[in-house]
Amino acid sequence: MSISETAPVSSGALWTGRVLSGVIILFMMFDGAIKLPPLDIVTQAMVPLGWPADPNVARMLGVIGLVSTALYALPSTSVLGAILLTAYMGGAIATNARIGNPLFSHTLFGVYLGIILWGGLYLRDPRVRALIPFSR
Numbered sequence: 026m027s028i029s030e031t032a033p034v035s036s037g038a039l040w041t042g043r044v045l046s047g048v049i050i051l052f053m054m055f056d057g058a059i060k061l062p063p064l065d066i067v068t069q070a071m072v073p074l075g076w077p078a079d080p081n082v083a084r085m086l087g088v089i090g091l092v093s094t095a096l097y098a099l100p101s102t103s104v105l106g107a108i109l110l111t112a113y114m115g116g117a118i119a120t121n122a123r124i125g126n127p128l129f130s131h132t133l134f135g136v137y138l139g140i141i142l143w144g145g146l147y148l149r150d151p152r153v154r155a156l157i158p159f160s161r
Contacts (some may be wrong), residue, residue: 034148042148046097049142053094053110060087074120089113096141104153107146114139 034042060067063080072078093113097106114135121132147153 033151034154038148042145042150045141045145046103046149047145049110049138049145050094050098052138053090053097055090057087057094060090073124075124076120081119097146100150103146103150107142110142111139114142 026158032084059084063083067083068078068080071083075082075107076082090110090113093106093109096108099106118132121134126132143153
């Protein structure tokens with residue numbers, strides 16, 4: 026099925042996709058922004074996760090998250106951004122699983138974000154709907 030053959034989504038579905046994507050973008054912008062300045066609360070929260078209490082490590086993670094989020098927010102690069110954010114969240118899932126954090130509240134949080142991320146993109150981007158046709 027080509028993109029031109031993809032059935033258009035309703036206005037409600039399109040807006041639902043935009044809202045879901047907006048939630049992810051806002052969350053990831055906050056997540057990335059608080060890692061940029063050398064905040065003690067951020068670096069100290071990283072220690073129990075097995076990361077060093079180093080502001081440069083936090084800053085690096087913040088930049089990776091923000092760049093991936095910016096790519097996701099731009100329509101022309103949204104699929105690349107979604108792939109990069111999925112990888113970023115996979116790292117968070119692995120970190121939480123490795124230290125034995127609770128499954129449903131902590132470890133699977135990245136999975137929940139990934140479902141929202143891809144669901145929003147699916148509803149707003151015909152390229153993704155053509156790639157993953159749920160109905161015929």
